[in-house]
Amino acid sequence: xxxxxxxxxxxxxxxxxxxxxxxxxxxxxxxxxxxxxxxxxxxxxxxxxxxxxxxxxxxxxxxxxxxxxxxxxxxxxxxxxxxxxxxxxxxxxxxxxxxxxxxxxxxxxxxxxxxxxxxxxxxxxxxxxxxxxxxxxxxxxxxxxxxxxxxxxxxxxxxxxxxxxxxxxxxxxxxxxxxxxxxxxxxxxxxxxxxxxxxxxxxxxxxxxxxxxxxxxxxxxxxxxxxxxxxxxxxxxxxxxxxxxxxxxxxxxxxxxxxxxxxxxxxxxxxxxxxxxxxxxxxxxxxxxxxxxxxxxxxxxxxxxxxxxxxxxxxxxxxxxxxxxxxxxxxxxxxxxxxxxxxxxxxxxxxxxxxxxxxxxxxxxxxxxxxxxxxxxxxxxxxxxxxxxxxxxxxxxxxxxxxxxxxxxxxxxxxxxxxxxxxxxxxxxxxxxxxxxxxxxxxx
Numbered sequence: 292x293x294x295x296x297x298x299x300x301x302x303x304x305x306x307x308x309x310x311x312x313x314x315x316x317x318x319x320x321x322x323x324x325x326x327x328x329x330x331x332x333x334x335x336x337x338x339x340x341x342x343x344x345x346x347x348x349x350x351x352x353x354x355x356x357x358x359x360x361x362x363x364x365x366x367x368x369x370x371x372x373x374x375x376x377x378x379x380x381x382x383x384x385x386x387x388x389x390x391x392x393x394x395x396x397x398x399x400x401x402x403x404x405x406x407x408x409x410x411x412x413x414x415x416x417x418x419x420x421x422x423x424x425x426x427x428x429x430x431x432x433x434x435x436x437x438x439x440x441x442x443x444x445x446x447x448x449x450x451x452x453x454x455x456x457x458x459x460x461x462x463x464x465x466x467x468x469x470x471x472x473x474x475x476x477x478x479x480x481x482x483x484x485x486x487x488x489x490x491x492x493x494x495x496x497x498x499x500x501x502x503x504x505x506x507x508x509x510x511x512x513x514x515x516x517x518x519x520x521x522x523x524x525x526x527x528x529x530x531x532x533x534x535x536x537x538x539x540x541x542x543x544x545x546x547x548x549x550x551x552x553x554x555x556x557x558x559x560x561x562x563x564x565x566x567x568x569x570x571x572x573x574x575x576x577x578x579x580x581x582x583x584x585x586x587x588x589x590x591x592x593x594x595x596x597x598x599x600x601x602x603x604x605x606x607x608x609x610x611x612x613x614x615x616x617x618x619x620x621x622x623x624x625x626x627x628x629x630x631x632x633x634x635x636x637x638x639x640x641x642x643x644x645x646x647x648x649x650x651x652x653x654x655x656x657x658x659x660x661x662x663x664x665x666x667x668x669x670x671x672x673x674x675x676x677x678x679x680x681x682x683x684x685x686x687x688x689x690x691x692x693x694x695x696x697x698x699x700x701x702x703x704x705x706x707x708x709x710x711x712x713x714x715x716x717x718x719x720x721x722x723x724x725x726x727x728x729x730x731x732x733x734x735x
Contacts, residue, residue, distance in 0.1 A: 311346070378539065400462070447649055509564070
């Protein structure tokens with residue numbers, strides 16, 4: 292056991308925690324019996340306080356592949372294994388993750404707990420859709436396997452349940468076959484948000500992957516101008532080995548220290564956004580790109596979160612239904628541009644039908660993610676105003692990236708909340724599993 296200052300990827304908030312290293316499955320039963328309340332902790336790639344608690348069980352040593360069914364494409368692995376390690380194993384064998392977030396460094400257990408989504412949600416749904424079975428340790432020390440057909444209530448409360456239902460020791464994940472490690476990508480430059488939405492609508496049936504980088508500081512007729520990136524796995528005449536099925540290489544760059552807090556401001560971000568938008572001279576570019584820069588563009592730089600300084604940043608992500616989605620997003624982008632809130636990483640996607648876990652984030656609509664520096668002292672009140680706009684539109688905030696949502700706004704966002712709480716009370720009646728976020732939102 293060690294005492295350590297811990298934080299999520301946004302570096303806010305920070306918490307002094309007792310960190311218990313879990314090396315064997317039996318350790319989980321001992322921990323929950325002797326040290327509850329506590330929380331499973333992976334690689335701390337969620338942004339806010341969802342991975343923080345005064346006592347945590349670090350799953351990073353539980354990072355082993357347990358079995359691989361090469362015929363069906365099903366991997367059985369411990370929850371502490373990272374997507375990075377999984378990809379290095381499965382890609383050369385002709386398989387890929389069915390759904391992946393924008394970084395390859397979360398753990399398998401973290402992806403399940405957050406029910407992560409990716410660029411293909413409009414076609415393929417969330418990560419939890421491809422989980423066949425969970426091996427869990429419950430609050431009373433019981434070891435239990437659950438699936439959609441066995442203890443389904445626990446399974447669907449755990450998918451997206453932010454680690455609050457029990458320890459996920461291991462999981463079976465269904466993969467997708469690929470013939471190449473490369474993506475056929477089409478990039479389109481749009482003049483404004485209306486054109487961006489039109490491109491999404493016109494291409495959804497054609498491309499499984501779609502995402503837009505948005506210049507959130509552009510205003511007026513240029514409001515919401517974007518680079519829309521569409522893609523699909525490259526198809527080849529015959530299945531091949533190296534170099535077509537080449538896994539990613541190691542990173543070569545790193546941010547060695549925390550930048551001064553003033554580095555990212557509306558002027559530097561405005562200059563960056565203009566340069567990024569205009570680097571694509573033609574309206575449309577088609578290219579072939581390895582999966583690593585397509586899915587994980589920021590992973591090439593280790594510790595990139597340090598550019599926000601020691602005060603850290605908030606990643607703010609929400610989704611609003613298609614019904615009024617374009618109007619709501621336009622209002623949000625207008626407020627952000629008018630305020631000059633500097634986000635050099637603003638990502639827009641569309642989402643498919645609502646499904647998955649009881650607290651899973653996605654619903655059919657537009658989702659926007661922003662990185663915003665906490666150097667801005669008025670940022671949190673401003674974002675809470677946006678939260679109310681999201682609530683009123685029938686949308687919700689993403690718990691894996693949240694650090695500021697208030698209970699009164701959270702509860703109407705998640706209509707299956709009471710169902711989740713009933714399952715948690717059944718399997719964890721004494722509240723053995725809790726986090727800073729669960730305390731803030733009334734989930735403990």
